[in-house]
Amino acid sequence: MEPYLAAEMQRIADAAPAVAYALPISRITAGRGGVTAQANGLGVMRLNLHSRLAQRVLIELTRAPYRTEDDLYAAAYALRLSDWFSPAESFRIDLTARFSPLKSLNFAALRIKDGVVDRFRADTGQRPNVDRDRPLVRLHAHLEADQVVLSLDTSGEPLFKRGWREDTGDAPLKETLAAAMLAACGWDPFGPNPMPLYDPCCGSGTIAIEAAAIASRTPPGAQRRFGFEHLRLHDPAAWDAIKKEAASAVCTPVVAIYGSDVSHRMVDFAQRNAQRAGMADWVQLRGGDALQRMPPAEHGLMLLNPPYGERIGVGGQMRGARSGRERFVHDRPPADDGDESSADTGDSAETAAFFTALAAHWKAHFGGWQAWLLSPDAQLPSHLRLKPLKRVPMFNGPIECRLMGFDLVARNAP
Ligand SMILES: C[S@@+](CC[C@H](N)C(=O)[O-])C[C@H]1O[C@@H](n2cnc3c(N)ncnc32)[C@H](O)[C@@H]1O
Known part of the structure; x- marks a missing residue:
């Protein structure tokens, strides 16, 4: 699906006006299992609202080499996440792994969580709570054989949840x-x-x-909330304007x-x-x-x-x-x-x-x-x-x- 997603992201980018000479979304590249782009906060909001094909919009925060759980702790500690969200927001670590040599992925996630929490405490004197079921902020950790990628999830619930489905039948498509x-x-x-x-x-x-x-031309995200609403990049006035612009295009x-x-x-x-x-x-x-x-x-x-x-x-x-x-x-x-x-x-x-x-x-x-x-x-x-x-x-x-x-x-x- 990556080529279709890249084409869709290009359409969303082309429709987004430059603000203060900055393009909200640029440098779109299809990869394996995802598409990368450079985007600012406005671009993140637009992608979440308009993408029909993406499962999530993630902000990549770091890519670091690792061998042990302590390296994961250090990679998480190196991020100043209080720049991204307040300690009042609950969070959760979602971890995926491919070819990771680590024995326990639960322990790996725990060490990343410790790194996040300890750094928050050092920077703000407070720590955010972990909420496994209904976190307001989700952090994504992906472990490769020797590299960890830490990302912030700006979507929250996956984007196939458009916000209208209650009656599913037995085998609905996403x-x-x-x-x-x-x-x-x-x-x-x-x-x-x-x-x-x-x-x-x-x-x-x-x-x-x-x-x-x-x-x-009804935007897929018109009826739902997004993870970015709990991040500091959220600009309620700009978000309101982006949604109004989308609503006025419905035909x-x-x-x-x-x-x-x-x-x-x-x-x-x-x-x-x-x-x-x-x-x-x-x-x-x-x-x-x-x-x-x-x-x-x-x-x-x-x-x-x-x-x-x-x-x-x-x-x-x-x-x-x-x-x-x-x-x-x-x-x-x-x-x-x-x-x-x-x-x-x-x-x-x-x-x-x-x-x-x-x-x-x-x-x-x-x-x-x-x-x-x-x-x-x-x-x-x-x-x-x-x-x-x-x-x-x-x-x-x-x-x-x-x-x-x-x-x-x-x-x-x-
Ligand atoms: C895999 S489901 C389709 C799911 C659907 N795309 C959705 O998102 O909910 C297949 C559907 O075919 C219907 N079906 C089975 N036999 C059928 C038939 N002979 N004629 C019409 N529909 C049939 C079933 O009732 C079922 O709803």
């Missing part, structure tokens, strides 16, 4: 992944040829709601956006989510079996993560047709930042039958449409009996998937 799918399939509601968008297995409505937010989409699901309970969830997201007027949601629903427009783009997994079985017509095993490939409920689960991407007769029937329906009725499906199943093109235009690797949590696009060419209806 909003950031839905946005990445929309970027990767090339759907552009502001391009010369804006296409209607349709998710025929919409579940809780993530793709349709995200699409409507994009098409209406009515020029394209229609549709969603449907065989489960009426899901459609109900999606409707409520759309209402909370302020998108209810711009998405049309209905019940119905994807194997039977007719196209909602003459041509357009379908984007979906079709049913797979223990929790999310195929419904509608196919339910009766199946016997014995009731399941498709495993899916999982979302965790907070969510990256632990297992996936069974095994093939099955049921999988093949559902997708073959879906492709037959599409070929009969959706000629001229494009369909983009996110799936962990490498056999999907052969079940659909279609050749993919493109395969884009993406992770749905820990599950490696491909977003695959197909041109649907009209055949005679049976």
